[in-house]
Amino acid sequence: MSTVNQVAIPKVEVMPEKHYLNDNYGIRSWLLTKDHKRIAVLYLFTITFFFFLGGLFAALIRLELLTPQGDLFQSDTYNKLFTMHGVNMIFFFLIPSVPAVLGNFLVPLMVGAKDLAFPKINLLSWYIFIAGAAFALAALVSGGVDTGWTFYTPLSSGFLKTPVVVLGVGILIAGFASIFTGLNFIVTVHRMRAPGLTWGRLPLFVWANYAASLIMVLGTPVLAITLILLVLERGFHIGIFDPKLGGDPVLFQHMFWFYSHPAVYIMILPGMGVISEIITCFSRKRVFGYTFIAFSSIAIAVFGFVVWAHHMFVAGISTYSALVFSLLSFAVAIPSAVKVFNWTATMYKGSVTLSTPMLYALGFIGLFTIGGLTGLFLAALGLDIHVHDTYFVVAHFHYVMVGGMVMAYLGGLHFWWPKMTGRLYPEAWAKMAALITFIGFNLTFFPQFILGYLGMPRRYHAYPEEFQVLNVLSSAGASVLAVGFILPLIYFLYSLRYGQVAGNNPWKATGLEWETTSPPPTHNFEETPIVTCDPYNYGDDEEVHVVK
């Protein structure tokens, strides 16, 4: 045992007597709560369910792809599996993940407010989400939908007999949940910051959620309109997308991707916010280039809206238009790179501790960089023709969405778990889970880059024999990845009862959320905090961040 450990006698932490979890009991106090922290917990349970449901579909897909023959499922069933996997994961897990759980919990705490600006709308958001989810589950149990999560017309509007309308309505409804969350964040950040908390002192997590909120509010209505038009064409044969009825199928793609490309940033921006917080805390160093990281979030949100047609290069769009969209897609890589460089520079000469959240954050940086750079391959007009609709694309967006976003979500969940529950998770188990996730992830998805480059198309349940080795590797990796995801579920639940009491600030982190008790009281702060300095005051003077 080192001398440091002998000197530092651990202070025995005690749970606060009254906090948001024991303020009130009973099912009513949860279902009618207006407390942003409880709503965050409601969202946490909901999206955890959808994450594992989506994961189940993924497991079945990987099981089918163990062998070249399509022997486990009919091709129609397989189509439904990947559709329900995509819809579940994107609309019912990834979009709400960081904003609705961590953002909901943390944004008011980080700005020193008692709650979000519109607590009732916040609760309504969760109910709307549940209603949307109910429609999606109804579509699932009544046979499932086989359009792919992209709902391309005229396949979805005219040809398939599955409950497309039910699922479309479900996604439409769930979209409003996301609009309400975004609206709440924007107003809260504008109007409810604590005294002294200027825009230049906002935590980067808040900046990132603010940027994502802009996309939610400005982009989601277009998805809603697109789905309504789809339903109108399917139900009433009004010609909008179907050429037989005088419509244009490419118009659907324009409108769908106008939302769905920026939606990638709804998913990844809040994740980047999590990473900024974790990296600076576990490097014990002021974040490098605060202003650049903050504004790159806004830049990503804005530029993300002008690149959508990179999904349509082989759909017959104008070559000149494709050139412009290709160029703009390359440009959007710049603000993402700015973030990666700044995180790396933050760690440089910092005193880095490899705690669990930091392991996830480091995984994020590496995997997101691979995911982002392979996105540039796909944005290149010539190369995209070769790899379009192959497993290269699948690998690319899973590197961003799972390697990036899910890692960030898990990192954030570990980082703020002591704040949310007042208890620490078992560190050794958690480190192992982070490592297993990283290994399992790469084993699952790296072979898919090669498969795609060799020409294996996505969305088929059978494939030529020569692709089997790589597919078996990928399926094996998926089972490792599943272990990495199930472990946290177990030890988080375990920690609720048996975890060590965390105390207010187990990581010695800066930020207003760490100034209050863990778990925080219902009204967050005993007294309104007054902010007197920059958000990441690590290093030189770790003592005073806030005077009460």
Place this chain on the structure above:
Amino acid sequence: MSEHAHPSRALYLVIFAALIVGTCLTWGIAFKDLGIWNPVVALTIAVIKATLVILYFMHVRYSNKLTIVTVCAGFFWLLILISLSLSDYLSRSWSLQ
């Protein structure tokens, strides 16, 4: 920045009448063959009606600057959708030579 200044009841009725007139006009013109101008006229009337609804029924005319900026941002984003989509439609027939 007058949050309590709502339009009067008379003004509401005038706007309502204008919307009804617009609807009838759209309906009437739909029966005349104006060639390419049919959608143009119909959309122009629709835009005017939407503007009236936003300005008066949704009180944007009486709102503070931040609200007005927010509304304008919404329309700016719609403009992005339309103009960049048109960049495809308008140049689709151009050849590379």
